[in-house]
Amino acid sequence: NAGVTQTPKFQVLKTGQSMTLQCAQDMNHNSMYWYRQDPGMGLRLIYYSASEGTTDKGEVPNGYNVSRLNKREFSLRLESAAPSQTSVYFCASSEPPLNTGELFFGEGSRLTVL
Amino acid sequence: GQQVMQIPQYQHVQEGEDFTTYCNSSTTLSNIQWYKQRPGGHPVFLIQLVKSGEVKKQKRLTFQFGEAKKNSSLHITATQTTDVGTYFCAGWGTYNTDKLIFGTGTRLQVFP
Numbered sequence: 001n002a003g004v005t006q007t008p009k010f011q012v013l014k015t016g017q018s019m020t021l022q023c024a025q026d027m028n029h030n031s032m033y034w035y036r037q038d039p040g041m042g043l044r045l046i047y048y049s050a051s052e053g054t055t056d057k058g059e060v061p062n063g064y065n066v067s068r069l070n071k072r073e074f075s076l077r078l079e080s081a082a083p084s085q086t087s088v089y090f091c092a093s094s095e096p097p098l099n100t101g102e103l104f105f106g107e108g109s110r111l112t113v114l
Numbered sequence: 115g116q117q118v119m120q121i122p123q124y125q126h127v128q129e130g131e132d133f134t135t136y137c138n139s140s141t142t143l144s145n146i147q148w149y150k151q152r153p154g155g156h157p158v159f160l161i162q163l164v165k166s167g168e169v170k171k172q173k174r175l176t177f178q179f180g181e182a183k184k185n186s187s188l189h190i191t192a193t194q195t196t197d198v199g200t201y202f203c204a205g206w207g208t209y210n211t212d213k214l215i216f217g218t219g220t221r222l223q224v225f226p
Contacts, residue, residue: 043216058213090156105156
């Protein structure tokens with residue numbers, strides 16, 4: 001039982017390059033999330049998907065796009081990477097808070113933009 | 115928008131001392147969760163509090179949810195080196211229950 005799987009684990013990009021972070025969960029959760037974590041800033045929500053077919057902006061959506069491909073997969077795309085997007089990115093999934101609402105996190109993707 | 119702040123940002127303690135982190139939300143929360151993140155790791159769920167004034171204990175950890183459901187605290191009694199990490203609170207809003215907003219976190223360092 002893998003839980004939440006993120007790829008790649010590490011990536012180095014040059015300014016202006018594009019890339020997609022992949023996330024898949026095998027817990028049949030409806031909700032999925034993308035957070036970024038910067039030193040001293042905690043976890044900030046980029047985008048979330050409350051259910052298959054829906055996506056919504058979080059706290060810091062600028063410069064990102066997402067796709068909820070199916071119930072299992074939720075990808076995050078950087079169309080034109082900037083140094084300010086250097087961060088650790090975490091994907092997470094959960095059931096709605098009326099149930100447990102506990103978030104299960106992937107191991108993170110460390111992105112460096114030069 | 116909803117903001118969740120934590121204090122202190124950092125705390126260094128001697129092993130065996132107690133530790134407390136406080137969490138304050140700008141809006142009323144439907145419930146609050148606590149997570150622990152070890153250095154280099156990912157956040158791991160500790161507990162969820164739902165009721166106003168609720169207190170829950172997990173061994174040496176005591177969690178409290180404020181009466182107004184806008185603040186919370188985590189207290190660790192007699193810290194151990196295994197407690198090292200960053201502790202985050204996270205709140206589900208009352209009106210928007212689709213997204214979980216994390217607090218700024220408190221990084222705990224325990225010296226043996």
